[in-house]
Amino acid sequence: MTHDATPLTPTDDVPVRTAGILDRLAELRRADAPTHGGRVLSYVYDPGLAELDELAAAAIRAVQPLNGLDPTTFTSIAVMERELLAFARTVLHGDDDVVGSVTAGGTESCMLAVKTARDALRTRHRRAGTTPPRPRIVLPTTAHAAFRKAAAFCDMDLDLVPVDPATGVPSAADMIARIGDDVALVVVSAPAYPHGAIDPVVEVAAAGAAAGVPVHVDACVGGWVLPFWDAAGGGEVPPFDFRVPGVTSISADVHKYGYVPKGTSVLLVRGRDLHRHQFFAVTDWPGYPVVNATLAGSRSAGPLAAAWAVTQALGVDGYTALTRRCVEATARLREVVDQIDGLRVVGSPTGPLICVAADESVSAERQVDPHVWADETKALGWIIQAQPGLAQSDGTHLPHTTHLTVTPVTASVVDDLGAVLATAADRARGVARPAPHDVLAQLLASLAPGATPEQALALFEQAGSDDAWAIVQGVLGAAGTQPAGTLPARMAPVLSLVEALPPHVSGRLLVEIIARLTEPS
Incomplete structure (x- = not known):
């Protein structure tokens, strides 16, 4: 690692008081949920490999002074982004026509996909000499909330398609029926976060292509794990990536199953013309020309460097091996839930996400409310994520559930976790949450x-x-x-x-x- 030749040192007129600061930070961190060891089954993605943490930290330190605003000045940023995108494009089966950008996270990737589609719709109408309609996004109820945020920021309408409460999957026919001239983008997920289910990508993408409407696959959760799932012994994954005709863009978070620090995601787009709608450029002001591929201007190069370093270190073989641990732990946890009287897994999820609801086929005194179960699990020192129920537009109701995100480290604690989940269920059985x-x-x-x-x-x-x-x-x-x-x-x-x-x-x-x-x- 190299540094600038002249280190900065405090002088008499620049007091630098470092004593106690890191001790205070350590004290604050002790109140946080644990990020390692597998006790938090949401938000954090722990591979259980300390050397990856050290590599990522060293990479961040190496680029700490850099500004991601200008890759022409800090050319290492362009190289790292290019190589990270190349790896993502390879595992998601994109050809030379697939390009993209590294973003700060899944929300930014999703927002940029929406912004790109909106601007492409406007451009098509401008070139045709017609007035563009108010743009609409077609997406399942289970699509990530980031798309609702994007619609709010981009002033677009949402057209939410209900999903089957038993499986969490929307009907392809229902989604296709919503496609019209005013649709800027159709969104499908691989998988959708709430239930871990993969939407009907192939059918919807074909209809989108026939109608000339872009189809975005939100693989923010799955993009760095589903490509390795089959080879890791998890079984066949339904097609969802650029092998599917009609898929025009994919978001995939490196800071999830890429096992790198927050926040890094990639947005891959089929076709340079479409990708360029993502950019923002200003040349008519008296300062430097501004060209941004993302929502931020100045940004840290640290997350990019960490993501680049870890993906270089792991490669396809490393990710396959880590995914194998996810496959084993997911199968074991599903067995645990299946054996708990009063709970059930929702649908047939593909990948390392498990959604759990009350088993309404048993009597009330035997049922386990998933939210009470989550609270009891937290009281035992483990965190699983409660999800509210939802009334859909067609009158059907999605039950309130609890979500478990399985990571490689889960495999090393699965027996302890299973015992905790069973004990928490015993404490919660027959206890109704407040109506x-x-x-x-x-x-x-x-x-x-x-x-x-x-x-x-x-x-x-x-x-x-x-x-x-x-x-x-x-x-x-x-x-x-x-x-x-x-x-x-x-x-x-x-x-x-x-x-x-x-x-x-x-x-x-x-x-x-x-x-x-x-x-x-």
Whole structure:
């Protein structure tokens, strides 16, 4: 590793006080959920290989001063991005016509895919001399929330297609029926995060190609693990990548099953003309010409360098070996859940994601509520992720569930984890979470005693932040979930409230909780 020849040193007029800072950071970190060891089955992707952590850290340190804004000045950035994209293109079976960009994460990749499609639609109409329609995105209910964020930022309409509650998969015919002249993009997932199910990519992509509509495959979770799943013994994976005609773009997060630090994702696009719509360029101002392939201008080169280094170190063989551990751990955990009376795996997921719901075929006293189960699991020192239920536009209801993300390190702790999940289920069996309508009634009573539900919700919507925060604290405190000034200790009542409230109201409630975490004190 090389550094600039002249190191910076503090002088008398630039006091640098380093004492105690890293000790304070270590103290803060002790309150975090553990990122290694397999006790957190969401958010973190632990390969269980300390040498990869060290390699990534060294790579970040080596490029720490660089600015990703300008790869013509810092040419190493262009080389690393080119080689990372080449690896991704190879494993996702893209040809020489597939190009792309490295982004800061899955949300940015998805937003750029949407922005690209919107601008391509506008360009087609401009060249044809016609007025472009208001653009629409067709996507399943289970598509990642990042696409809803993209639609909000890009001022586009969402057309949500319901999925089968039993499998989490949308009907290809239902999705194809939504395709029209105003559709800028159709989105399918491989797999969709909530249930781990792969959408009907082949059928939808064929229809998109026939209609001249781009089809994006969100493989943010699967893009770095599904290509190796079959070779690792996990069984055949339905086609989802650039081998499928009609697939025009794919997002794949390196910071998930690529096992690199946050945040690095890739967005691959079939065709340079389409890819160029992703860029933003300004030359008519008196400063330097600005050309951005991503939403950010200046950005750290650290995540890119870490991703480049780790993918160089692992290659196809390394990723296949790590995926084999995921395959083994996933199969074992599915067996664990199948053996727990009162729980069931939702659908037939492909890959290392498991979605668990209550088994409604057994009596109520034998059922295990997945959210109560998640709370009991957390009380035992392990974290699994609760997901709220959802009423779909066709009147069907997706049950509330719990999500488990399996990583290679899970294979080394699967017996301990299995025992914890079984014990937590025993504690939760027959215990119902607070019913959504009960929690909602509690909220309404605190808002305006005697008012109608509509009046009470309108009051909450009109409340300022301080009043809204007081209402939130009162409701959660009354439910026994939140001591004053802290995060909720148990999530089951909170998610019941999320399900009961209209989305714009529940969103406001959660914004107040999260926003208060980082306010200066």
